[in-house]
Amino acid sequence: xxxxxxxxxxxxxxxxxxxxxxxxxxxxxxxxxxxxxxxxxxxxxxxxxxxxxxxxxxxxxxxxxxxxxxxxxxxxxxxxxxxxxxxxxxxxxxxxxxxxxxxxxxxxxxxxxxxxxxxxxxxxxxxxxxxxxxxxxxxxxxxxxxxxxxxxxxxxxxxxxxxxxxxxxxxxxxxxxxxxxxxxxxxxxxxxxxxxxxxxxxxxxxxxxxxxxxxxxxxxxxxxxxxxxxxxxxxxxxxxxxxxxxxxxxxxxxxxxxxxxxxxxxxxxxxxxxxxxxxxxxxxxxxxxxxxxxxxxxxxxxxxxxxxxxxxxxxxxxxxxxxxxxxxxxxxxxxxxxxxxxxxxxxxxxxxxxxxxxxxxxxxxxxxxxxxxxxxxxxxxxxxxxxxxxxxxxxxxxxxxxxxxxxxxxxxxxxxxx
Amino acid sequence: xxxxxxxxxxxxxxxxxxxxxxxxxxxxxxxxxxxxxxxxxxxxxxxxxxxxxxxxxxxxxxxxxxxxxxxxxxxxxxxxxxxxxxxxxxxxxxxxxxxxxxxxxxxxxxxxxxxxxxxxxxxxxxxxxxxxxxxxxxxxxxxxxxxxxxxxxxxxxxxxxxxxxxxxxxxxxxxxxxxxxxxxxxxxxxxxxxxxxxxxxxxxxxxxxxxxxxxxxxxxxxxxxxxxxxxxxxxxxxxxxxxxxxxxxxxxx
Numbered sequence: 001x002x003x004x005x006x007x008x009x010x011x012x013x014x015x016x017x018x019x020x021x022x023x024x025x026x027x028x029x030x031x032x033x034x035x036x037x038x039x040x041x042x043x044x045x046x047x048x049x050x051x052x053x054x055x056x057x058x059x060x061x062x063x064x065x066x067x068x069x070x071x072x073x074x075x076x077x078x079x080x081x082x083x084x085x086x087x088x089x090x091x092x093x094x095x096x097x098x099x100x101x102x103x104x105x106x107x108x109x110x111x112x113x114x115x116x117x118x119x120x121x122x123x124x125x126x127x128x129x130x131x132x133x134x135x136x137x138x139x140x141x142x143x144x145x146x147x148x149x150x151x152x153x154x155x156x157x158x159x160x161x162x163x164x165x166x167x168x169x170x171x172x173x174x175x176x177x178x179x180x181x182x183x184x185x186x187x188x189x190x191x192x193x194x195x196x197x198x199x200x201x202x203x204x205x206x207x208x209x210x211x212x213x214x215x216x217x218x219x220x221x222x223x224x225x226x227x228x229x230x231x232x233x234x235x236x237x238x239x240x241x242x243x244x245x246x247x248x249x250x251x252x253x254x255x256x257x258x259x260x261x262x263x264x265x266x267x268x269x270x271x272x273x274x275x276x277x278x279x280x281x282x283x284x285x286x287x288x289x290x291x292x293x294x295x296x297x298x299x300x301x302x303x304x305x306x307x308x309x310x311x312x313x314x315x316x317x318x319x320x321x322x323x324x325x326x327x328x329x330x331x332x333x334x335x336x337x338x339x340x341x342x343x344x345x346x347x348x349x350x351x352x353x354x355x356x357x358x359x360x361x362x363x364x365x366x367x368x369x370x371x372x373x374x375x376x377x378x379x380x381x382x383x384x385x386x387x388x389x390x391x392x393x394x395x396x397x398x399x400x401x402x403x404x405x406x407x408x409x410x411x412x413x414x415x416x417x418x
Numbered sequence: 419x420x421x422x423x424x425x426x427x428x429x430x431x432x433x434x435x436x437x438x439x440x441x442x443x444x445x446x447x448x449x450x451x452x453x454x455x456x457x458x459x460x461x462x463x464x465x466x467x468x469x470x471x472x473x474x475x476x477x478x479x480x481x482x483x484x485x486x487x488x489x490x491x492x493x494x495x496x497x498x499x500x501x502x503x504x505x506x507x508x509x510x511x512x513x514x515x516x517x518x519x520x521x522x523x524x525x526x527x528x529x530x531x532x533x534x535x536x537x538x539x540x541x542x543x544x545x546x547x548x549x550x551x552x553x554x555x556x557x558x559x560x561x562x563x564x565x566x567x568x569x570x571x572x573x574x575x576x577x578x579x580x581x582x583x584x585x586x587x588x589x590x591x592x593x594x595x596x597x598x599x600x601x602x603x604x605x606x607x608x609x610x611x612x613x614x615x616x617x618x619x620x621x622x623x624x625x626x627x628x629x630x631x632x633x634x635x636x637x638x639x640x641x642x643x644x645x646x647x648x649x650x651x652x653x654x655x656x657x658x659x660x661x662x663x664x665x666x667x668x669x670x671x
Contacts, residue, residue: 003631007638014642035585035604042579044550045657047668049644052653059643097632098639100562100587101554136586258647273647353526363527 010094012084016064016075017110020167021223021255025056025105025140028162028218036136037099040162040218044105057108057142058098062086062123066112070169070180071263072228075112079261085114091127092135099139106140106162107131117148125153128160140218147187151194158198163218163250166192168243171236175229179265192247195220199248219250226281227274228257228266234304237284241295244288254281280306287312290344291337310396314340317377318392325388328364328380329354341373372402420447425467425505427451429497432505433474435467436512449505477512485515489523495541496534498571507533544568545575551662552580552591556629557621562589565618565665573600581607594618633667640668 026043045054063085064075074081086094095107109127113120124143131137143161145154157164166188170176173185195216202215222243224236240252256278259269284306287293291313298312299305307315317324317340326335328350337347349367353359358381365371375386376395387395421444425431432449439446444465448456452466481490493508511530515522525531547568554562562584573593577600580591584602592599592612601610612618625633663669 003634007635010635011638011642014639018643018645032582032585037584037586039583042549044546046550047640047666048654048657049640050651050654051645051648052650052657053645053648054657055640055643058639094635097628098636100584101556101632101636102552102564103636258645275648349526352524356522356525356527359527366532367526 006090006094009084009086009090010060012082013061013064013086014059016112017059017061017108019074019255019258020059020108020110021053021253022108022142022165022221022251023054023056023059024163024218024221024251025142026218027250028140030138030140030162030214030217032138034136036138037096038106038137038139040106040138040140042105046103046105056105057140058095058104058106059108060086060091060094060110062091062109062111062120062127063114064112065114067115068113068180068182070183071261071265072169072179072225072257074260088123088126088130092130095127095131095139096135096137099137104139106142108142110144111146113146117146118150118153121146121149121153121157125157125160128157132160142218145191145195145220147183147191149191154191154194155198158195158202158216159213161216163221164195164216165221165223167223168239169223169225170229171224171226171231171239172229175231179229189247192220192222192243192249196247220247221249221251221253223253223255226254226256226278232304233277233281233284233306234299234301236281237288237295237299240285241288252285254278254285276308277306280308280312284312287316292334293338309400311340313338314373314396314399318396321392321395324377325379325385326377328378329358339374339377341370341377373399420445421463421465422447422456423449423465423467424452424454425449426469428469429494430471430474431467431469432497432508433477434470435505436509437470437473437477438465438467439509440513441473446506446509449509480516481512484518485523489515492523492534492538495545495575496537498574499537499541500571501537504537541570541572541575544570545572547662548572548576549579551658551666552576553665553667554589555625555633557624558626560588562587563621564589564591565594566591567595567664568593569661571596573598577607592618637668637670 024043026041028040030040032039045056047055049055061075063083064081065083065085066075066077069076069078091107091109098104099106109124111120111124124146128141128143131141141161142163142165143157145157145164145166147166168188169183170179176183176185198215199219202212206212224239226236236254243249243252256274257267258273259267259271262269284298287298288295293316298316306312317338326339328336333347333351336342336350337344342350346367346369350359350364353363353367360381361371361383364374364380376399378385387398423435423439423444423446425435435446435449438444442465450456478490481493493511496504497508507530511534514528514530523531526535548566552564552566554564556562573591580589580600581602586604588602588604590599590601590610598609598611600607658666658669
């Protein structure tokens, strides 16, 4: 009976939590002290669901009871669904026992808001505290920060959790007003601002006093729902950039809206999940964080949306043909990494290998560079770029004609709608 | 004249073989584990290596001095791939490393070096997978047992990870294919070999009622956390190739 009930709760509360896309379990370096249980830092994906997303953390809600009525959320109070709530001890037992069997890297605990912000936050903190103090658990803990929770609770959360996150929900304020009128951006910014301050302060203190306890060592992240309101990609990336810069977020997650409601304000049930758009946004996010691109280089007033048929770096390059060709054997790393078809790893290998001799096209191929794209943009030993006199439109056609996009099928069906 | 070299199949043994290739000017063309059947060339010589820690250490130190720890570890990982002909490839690369200038190990344009990097990468990928694809079952006597069949011999590479992580827990990870395992007794990790009369599958079946509960809960969780609207079987199988499903309880029918 007891076991049956736990199973049912797990089904309901895992199902309700699955729309939160954060899965990261790296970025923290908690050691296993005093022969306790677990450590972090390895960033292991223990399995993958049939939709191809990684399972790294036990991702559940403490409860799906909620006082809010946000249009895009399955747990909204007006939705007629089964409700359930875990006890603190039940979450602790599940985490420990899943962890011991090497199923997970740790816990990602979120919750619907029951009663008020502090009441909810207090219980989230209690789970983390019990895991750390009673079970000497050093695995990964990601807690949701509940907007409106008091600073004292946020502080305690930071002491036990590796990562904290507030969801921005909708990228634009107008969209938020439309779909979640009971929420506002300010309530989300405040906890982020407080936690950023504490994270910075702890880091400073740790430089002087080594024994300063860890405070959310894996930092903060956030998530935005894509395609529920009518924002452009430029809006989304501007918002992301603002939060990266202002609150020093470690990650911004983009979650393509999955239709779950007949609400007229939203895309109807059966509408496709904007998976390609989501992927292009992540690529842009990567360009900002690892490739040295500014957000307004990729998207601007003339180009407010990302191309779906080509990746954002190629799209940028085709708009900036004056910056090419790049000489593989002479140009600095920063320019090489901007060439379409060359990733961070390949760029580093190129810079290392060219010290031993001039690199030719076949060397690049062996290093793992995709020649289909690069050959229009580079010079290397014995090679000049193809069709360098041709306009961007034609180059794009050449590249597309010879590439096999994994999205080809999805794209042709989505584009034919227009 | 080329030589066929036999060694004991250990890393130390291979390092000794590499030392002796230089010492006796062997021009080794085949290096294999003793007992392996090879087609001898008519005029070829054979040479038997007896593992010598001192010789092995000299090769190791030479490599450390010339190319450093990382490059040495790459060679060790490549060795664990157990690929046919890996010994001779390692020999050639060691010779290149020892003859050349400093940091030649980052010459990605060199055929053999690139080959080692590639094999190293696939061994490391397998190592990472087996930090993930190990599933412990708690037996009635409190030992957490996991069975694995990795493509490469990765047990030596994951030992420390599991020792650090499950420091307060008794566990065994057993490589069914290579018929040996690691046993941790809450202080040290030791290599073990099960008696041939033991059926490892049977061992796994002996588990507590609590084990059955969490096994069931995990399977339910795995189903519930899936988003049906985003089904993507190709990506799923790419991340969890079918050959690993055998020991993953969430993939049991």
